[in-house]
Amino acid sequence: MESLQNKRAIALERIVWWSVQMSLLAGIYIMYVQGNGTKVFMGLLTVAVLVVIALVQRRFDYPLPAIFASIVYIFVFFSVVIGTFGGGYRIDHFDDFLHVFSGIWIGYASWIILRRLLRNGGAANLPNSFIALYMLSFSLAAAAVWELLEFAGDKLFSFTAQGRDPDDTMIDMIMGLIGGLITVVVILTLRNKGKINEAVDKE
Structure with missing residues (x-):
């Protein structure tokens, strides 16, 4: 029910x-x-x-x-x-905020995927270090894919998602990684307090 x-x-x-x-x-x-x-x-x-x-x-x-x-x-x-x-996007650091935000929900997505791949409860047996490495790697990979999509959109459809300065791309990926790190801290904190199963089951 x-x-x-x-x-x-x-x-x-x-x-x-x-x-x-x-x-x-x-x-x-x-x-x-x-x-x-x-x-x-x-x-x-x-x-x-x-x-x-x-x-x-x-x-x-x-x-x-x-x-x-x-x-x-x-x-x-x-x-x-x-x-x-x-x-x-003309507001200072607005783009940075968005990339941190995207890193947070992408990190959350990585946790959902992990739990669904291990439906038999196997996620409970994984060490925190592995979960952290997995989620951070997922967040960084997703940030890289996003930059590739922005590049493709700019080239194919004349969007203006990426700046001309290559530093912009790297900063965006770093912001995404920071967002993923925030999610890792939240997930592992809930997990260590024994609240993670309850939080996930109620989603």
Whole structure:
């Protein structure tokens, strides 16, 4: 039977999803009026991705924990609505904040993947050092893949995700790694206090 806490998490996910979608559509309209076709295209791609996530969640009985999905939607809001449509990237360190944020939810994703690969409870037998190394490696690899996607988007679709200074790419990866480290600290702290099973089971 679905727990009350899980029902509330799912309800929150739906509210966040609709809020982000509405803000995306409003931003797309504004970009269209301003004649910015590149940002309109980027916005439509983002809307399509969120629709696919929602369909997968409904069709397969929420394979992604509702709290995790909500975090991803909030990240999309900050990165696309505030950053791309609202000019947030002109704010000092806004991009750094986003990469730390992305490192946090990617680190969380790595933990979810690990637990699902070891469905028989094997994660409980893994040492903290291995979990930390795994999550940090996952976060760094994901940060590198993200930079590759930004590079591809800039070259293929004339996006402006990457700066011309190569330091920008390295700093972005470092910020992502810091975000992953934050998640490692939180997960291992909960684990050492014996609260990690309860926290995961209620997702």
